[in-house]
Amino acid sequence: MVSIEEALNAVLKNSKKISSETKLPLENCTNAILSQDIFSPINMPPFRQSAMDGYAVNAHEHLSYSLVGEVKAGDSHQPKINSGEAIRIFTGAPVPSSANAVVIQEEVEVKNGNIFLEKFPREKQNIRPAGEQVREGELALKKGSKLTPAEIGYLASLGLENIPIYKKPAIAIVTTGNELISAGETLTYGKIYESNSKMLKSALISLGFDKISLHTVKDSYEDTYHKLKDLIAENDLVLITGGVSVGDYDFVGQALKGLETKEIFYKVNQKPGKPLFFGKNGRTLIFGLPGNPAAALTCFYMYVYPSVQKMAGYDPLLKKVIATSSSHFVKKGDRPQFLKAIYKEGKVTVLEGQSSAMLQTFTLANALVKMDGDREEIKINDSLEVFLLPV
Template sequence: MVTIEEALRIIEDQKIELKSESKPLEEALGFALAAHTAAPFDVPEFDNSAMDGYALCGLYQQYQLVGEVAAGDSKDIALQEGEAVRIFTGAKVPQNTTAVMMQEKTSMKERTLFLDEMPKAGQNVREKGGQLKEGQAVFAKGHMLNPPSLALMGSLGLSTLEVFSKPRVNIITTGNELVKPGNPKTKGQIYESNSYAIAGALQQFGFQHHQKIQLQDDFEATKAGIKTALESCDVLIISGGISVGDYDFVKQSLEENGVNELFYKVFQKPGKPLYFGRKQNQFVFALPGNPASSLTCFYVYVLPLLQKLSGYSKTGLPTYQFPIKHAFENRFGRPSFLKAAVIDGKVAILDGQGSSMIQSMAQGNALAFVEDGEVLKKGDLMKCKLIS
């Protein structure tokens, strides 16, 4: 058995080989850049207006209107002292522009423009290179592309990006008692839910599963199912069958398929019977069968590895500290991840902490962490990972 810190360190220390691919800009969301990016030109490329109004030459309160410049116009205009042109947001300002005055603070009589207040030099003008200079670093390798990142890359004229490939993930669920939702079940059977939770958690963080396999509690079937799953994935996530019961065949089946154990069992609650193994460049997590345990282990252990395999510069859910709304004492005998709700900057530990209870997890938005035997008073800071 290992500690939480040891398990996370083993995952972090895995040597991996990253693969890269070209992605169209519109398909690159959630991928990590495979190369450093620098600006190919100044952004903006020319001085332009920050709003609809009038480009002015000199600092006066009245001007002679001599023309108009719309966004996208390429014509060159040079203003003389006391002259102004009508201009629109994003349009290139004429030569000799001193400032741009917003249209709401102006009035017009024939061709003479009157200002409600004196302009200030440079106001409402976006200067060339004001955001980025040509050659300036934009993003480092490993930067995860979010919507603003895509907007910036598009503004640099980049239609395709070199990104790190994401791992192919397969999911296996085990158990004679499990029935697919929508099918009839008999007494003693339950509807299978873990594969939906795992697939949803993958999608939540920008990953997809390649294949889902349901296996019965049979050694040969489990061994064959794992062999099949390993033929088409980089990461295999197994739910159930990893404990020490008479019908738990996953650990032995993994050994038979050449998977080397890196750790088995973590001193924590929930999720003690957690397995992590490796076969060459493939990784296997065998998660406990209880729904809350399975999903907790995904958030804490599986997600960091998936992000590492995707080339992310930062992995895992960040940890925050929030004051607890009520006193709490950890009497579970192990360091614990607790279903919690962070509301208005405070954390509340929810009822229904059993590893089989998923309703409380669905109503919460965080995993709160407490050390073994830790006692917290109302208002004490508590470590939390936000999961939604």
């Protein structure tokens, strides 16, 4: 059995960023990581552009101008403006080369085909120069950039369609147990509805992963062996819930051994989630998560999250803060414990209902409090180590 710190270090050491590349349509690249530098194919903006609704002028020594035309956003004509002349112009419209300033409409009076300014304009005021954001051929985004909505919009404004990115990991989720049935089936005596696969898939989707497949196996060595053999060959990460312990019908460990999976660790000195398995088979990482839902989700956030984040090239660790306790809690046993909690503005409240089988408390939580093994009690105003769950 390893400590929490040893387990996390082993996970981070063995989780490598996937280096294989692909190209995807820009709209499908949210949260992906760029695998190549992107150079701008155009000037952005591609022409001198009005930053305001107002009047483009060819400035002279007077405050009055003759109004001689109009240019809207999207117009392609470029009227010539002589000294002392102006045109009506709108935000985003191309500014004629003969204009040297744009005066906002609030500072202009219009009368009998002429405009009158409140003050003399400054050279190039309210004109966005061509290439102000980026010039043609310049570096637009560096390799390794994460494509958030801002980056997606930026690349779209450059007219880019297919983007070179690192592949995200392919992930298989396997649930085991003859007692499990699917939603919609009749709940007979001795059966329970399976929830772990949907829970884990939802957690992965919320983090931006989309290559996720769900699988079930019955409590049989042969079924478990053949299913895991196929999934290990096809995926970068395999998450297995249940069947990891040493019961007569827990076949996951036996099957993984039969497949010559390298055990990196089995069992972590923590509660919940002691029977956690982590191993490697070829290029594929394997987590054997506890079957109890709250224990499985705790292990997901503390170990699977950093692994899959690192594989995708993201920051691997949950945000950690020190917070002041707003509640009292007495721990049973001497194992370190992760406690479901609510964190807000520097204060944290440990919730009731910490059973490894109870998800209801997790629905209220936005954080996990780490309570060391030698600590028996949390008192109000104690300082606590808190891991913030991703939202």
